[in-house]
Amino acid sequence: MSHTVLVCDDAIFMRTMITDILAQAGFEIVGEAETGSQAVEKYRELKPDLVTMDIVMPDMGGIDAVREIVKQDPDAKILMCSAMGQQALVVEAIQAGAKDFVVKPFQPSRVLEAVQRVLG
Amino acid sequence: MDLSQYAELFLAESREHLTACNQLLLEWEKHPSGLAPVGGLFRAVHTVKGMAATMGYARVTDLAHRMESLLDLLRRGAHPATDELLQLLFRARDALEHAVELSVVGRERELEVAEIVADLDHAASRMAPGGGPHSPGGRATPSTPPRPDSPVELEPAPGRLVQVTLRPEAPLKGGRALLVVKKAQGLGAGGDEALGSGARVEPGAAGVLEGGGRSRHIRVALRRLDGLMDLIGELVTARGRLNQLAAERRDPAIDDLAIQVSRLSSDLQAEIIQARMTPVWQVFDRFPRLVRDLARELGKQVAFRVEGKEIELDRAILDELGDPLMHLLRNAVDHGIEPASERRRRGKQPEGEVVLSAARERASVAITVTDDGRGIDRAKTLERAKRDGVVDPHADTLTHDQLLRVLARPGFSTAETVTSVSGRGVGIDVVMTRLRALGGTIDIRSEPGKGTSFALRLPVTLAIVRAIIASVGSERYALPLTYVAETVEFGTVKTTVVEGREAIVLHDRVVPLVHLRRLLGVTQDAPPPRSPIIVLEMGERRTGVVVDGMLGQQEIVVKGFDAPAGTLPVFSGATIMADGVPALILDAGGLL
Amino acid sequence: MSDAGVVRLLLFRVGTLVCAADAERVREILPRLETTRIPGAPPPVAGLVNVRGTLITVVEGWRALRQPEPPASNGTHHGTTVLLEVGGGRKVLGFTVDEVVDLLALSAEALDRRQALPGIDPTLVRAVGRRAGQLFVVLDTDALLTPILSS
Numbered sequence: 001m002s003h004t005v006l007v008c009d010d011a012i013f014m015r016t017m018i019t020d021i022l023a024q025a026g027f028e029i030v031g032e033a034e035t036g037s038q039a040v041e042k043y044r045e046l047k048p049d050l051v052t053m054d055i056v057m058p059d060m061g062g063i064d065a066v067r068e069i070v071k072q073d074p075d076a077k078i079l080m081c082s083a084m085g086q087q088a089l090v091v092e093a094i095q096a097g098a099k100d101f102v103v104k105p106f107q108p109s110r111v112l113e114a115v116q117r118v119l120g
Numbered sequence: 121m122d123l124s125q126y127a128e129l130f131l132a133e134s135r136e137h138l139t140a141c142n143q144l145l146l147e148w149e150k151h152p153s154g155l156a157p158v159g160g161l162f163r164a165v166h167t168v169k170g171m172a173a174t175m176g177y178a179r180v181t182d183l184a185h186r187m188e189s190l191l192d193l194l195r196r197g198a199h200p201a202t203d204e205l206l207q208l209l210f211r212a213r214d215a216l217e218h219a220v221e222l223s224v225v226g227r228e229r230e231l232e233v234a235e236i237v238a239d240l241d242h243a244a245s246r247m248a249p250g251g252g253p254h255s256p257g258g259r260a261t262p263s264t265p266p267r268p269d270s271p272v273e274l275e276p277a278p279g280r281l282v283q284v285t286l287r288p289e290a291p292l293k294g295g296r297a298l299l300v301v302k303k304a305q306g307l308g309a310g311g312d313e314a315l316g317s318g319a320r321v322e323p324g325a326a327g328v329l330e331g332g333g334r335s336r337h338i339r340v341a342l343r344r345l346d347g348l349m350d351l352i353g354e355l356v357t358a359r360g361r362l363n364q365l366a367a368e369r370r371d372p373a374i375d376d377l378a379i380q381v382s383r384l385s386s387d388l389q390a391e392i393i394q395a396r397m398t399p400v401w402q403v404f405d406r407f408p409r410l411v412r413d414l415a416r417e418l419g420k421q422v423a424f425r426v427e428g429k430e431i432e433l434d435r436a437i438l439d440e441l442g443d444p445l446m447h448l449l450r451n452a453v454d455h456g457i458e459p460a461s462e463r464r465r466r467g468k469q470p471e472g473e474v475v476l477s478a479a480r481e482r483a484s485v486a487i488t489v490t491d492d493g494r495g496i497d498r499a500k501t502l503e504r505a506k507r508d509g510v511v512d513p514h515a516d517t518l519t520h521d522q523l524l525r526v527l528a529r530p531g532f533s534t535a536e537t538v539t540s541v542s543g544r545g546v547g548i549d550v551v552m553t554r555l556r557a558l559g560g561t562i563d564i565r566s567e568p569g570k571g572t573s574f575a576l577r578l579p580v581t582l583a584i585v586r587a588i589i590a591s592v593g594s595e596r597y598a599l600p601l602t603y604v605a606e607t608v609e610f611g612t613v614k615t616t617v618v619e620g621r622e623a624i625v626l627h628d629r630v631v632p633l634v635h636l637r638r639l640l641g642v643t644q645d646a647p648p649p650r651s652p653i654i655v656l657e658m659g660e661r662r663t664g665v666v667v668d669g670m671l672g673q674q675e676i677v678v679k680g681f682d683a684p685a686g687t688l689p690v691f692s693g694a695t696i697m698a699d700g701v702p703a704l705i706l707d708a709g710g711l712l
Numbered sequence: 713m714s715d716a717g718v719v720r721l722l723l724f725r726v727g728t729l730v731c732a733a734d735a736e737r738v739r740e741i742l743p744r745l746e747t748t749r750i751p752g753a754p755p756p757v758a759g760l761v762n763v764r765g766t767l768i769t770v771v772e773g774w775r776a777l778r779q780p781e782p783p784a785s786n787g788t789h790h791g792t793t794v795l796l797e798v799g800g801g802r803k804v805l806g807f808t809v810d811e812v813v814d815l816l817a818l819s820a821e822a823l824d825r826r827q828a829l830p831g832i833d834p835t836l837v838r839a840v841g842r843r844a845g846q847l848f849v850v851l852d853t854d855a856l857l858t859p860i861l862s863s
Contacts, residue, residue, distance in 0.1 A: 011171055013171045682769050696767070702759075
């Protein structure tokens, strides 16, 4: 059975692209979220195997969302997707409980590598 | 991965964010100490940057990055808006928009961004206190612009540049730099490094993404909706034929089926029309910036208000409205609103008001542009109208309609007539032409010293309308019900003559008549003695259209056709009747 | 025209003229369809027809080429409608002809450059060819049809 993924990014463009990359590799995209609070809500509802999480999103940022999700489920597997120039925030996200991160612009191979690492 | 398939999505979403930037900048300008707009701006620009980087548009990425850096500083420092900053950010936003548009069409190389980049960097360096802002992760300033010395060399390989600057007073600089490099390499970064005063890490370019991909988004391209609409149109036509057939056969089974098909296709049609509906804010949202810039340029004080933003129109109509509305708003600010000093002299508030509003009216939507400016000088316009022969030389007033007709004369220069500044007529003909093509109309109200208001009336959807099918000789024409007020019979109402035109008196009002036979040059047969008159109404204007007969009402699918040179300007399109033969659609605006 | 100097032409007759159009411009060949008059349009325009849900303006061939009116052309005509792409394929117009004669593929050298011919406006002629001993004119369909449409 394929792994389920929740894709969180405020840009449809990014969600589309991540979804395409992962779907191509056989993952099942079960949901998308465009704000941090939506991500938390959808996580609760869908219990995906993996979450990809943007850092800068309106309403609730990605790092706060990671904290919330990890509070609910300490085993949550979250992959941060950050833009360049956010290294400091990435560290914060890892401290908050994210497992790994990839940096935009994405290279499909890097994304898949990171996903495999996170899923262990 | 073929990135070109994402270009359209990139463009659409970037445009949205750039429009949002305008709104946020305007908001910040209004409330300079507010913090929310800066945060929003940062997020919007950040998102554009991320998308551009993914698309491999290095220059867009670079420009967005520099803008983001400045915004980040402003955000962290809770810096209030200054006029200088706002001007810079407006300019940067426009440059970014230009960059996005050019990149998508493969012309990124033509971009000239050196000046705006330098200005952004300059502002950022002045904003940063001492050795730069403190980011939560440490002393590094991750948002410092990459390679300020040679920004243009950034293309075309997409990559991420991280410049880490160590403060001069930091101890163990060499060691720290090495740590940074090691850490970066651990993250998969390669590239050159320059140790010493600082360290530079240039990760390998992300390169062209590989592999194919299935697009999965909720947006539906307009052409898809158009395609659906065409199909539904055919279905509606086929339904008409089926109904006709059922009526001939008198078979209850076929009847039942025809009724069921009718219902289903109506539902389907309603759904698709609904899917095409778009709130007017999608076009209105670009105007606050336009009005602001124009007022600024002209040194006027203008408060701009938008009402009814949520009112919906067919996407195809809405897309055509941008230019006409821009024209009218320009006119309002340029020619309507007086300078503050003049307003004070006249006992008005120094700040003029321009209102753009949308409201639903029966089967149409009214969009008005109103200003509280000086109004149109009727006496002078009347003089001009007499000279041009638009009105009777002995007329002593101009009705609103006549005023509009004068203003809408192509190339009408009102430099001497309307205001001492320049004309108001300029462009009204363009607006009218566009509206007519959409099956809409325009009305004007103007009070000297109090202001001017233009009201545009548009059908809610272009695609399918209910229409009266009228016969003239052996020909059939469709008249959309949108503007039909009532129908009467010739001979049952009093006729009179007004300004040389035949007219009827209806509800104590004079309604001029148009004989369709004469207008369309139909000569066969004789008209019936009691011709029906279809009374069209648009705002205050009414016209009675005399036809030979009425064949009934039905839903028609509006289609365009390539009108040959010389075609009478009274058709808004054509439709296909139940028997498969085309019929032209009469345009109420053209007949009035 | 197509590769290696080969031209494909659709030959048709309008009145006494045998004409040809670049076959790549021919979208479709249909029987004569019922037209709806367009008030105000110039005389060569026959009107609008419905081609499977798309409305197409049809030009009466004999009028456009100043040929005598075909004998049976009252009410229900015989004849054929050729759908032609105009202006680089942006628009499609119908063009009525008396009959379609042939579809030819010939080398470009077999055609003579435009020349004056009796009975036809030389600006409408792109080239002249010969088939079975009979002359035919290759029409510049853009030059013929664009002025009618331009509005």
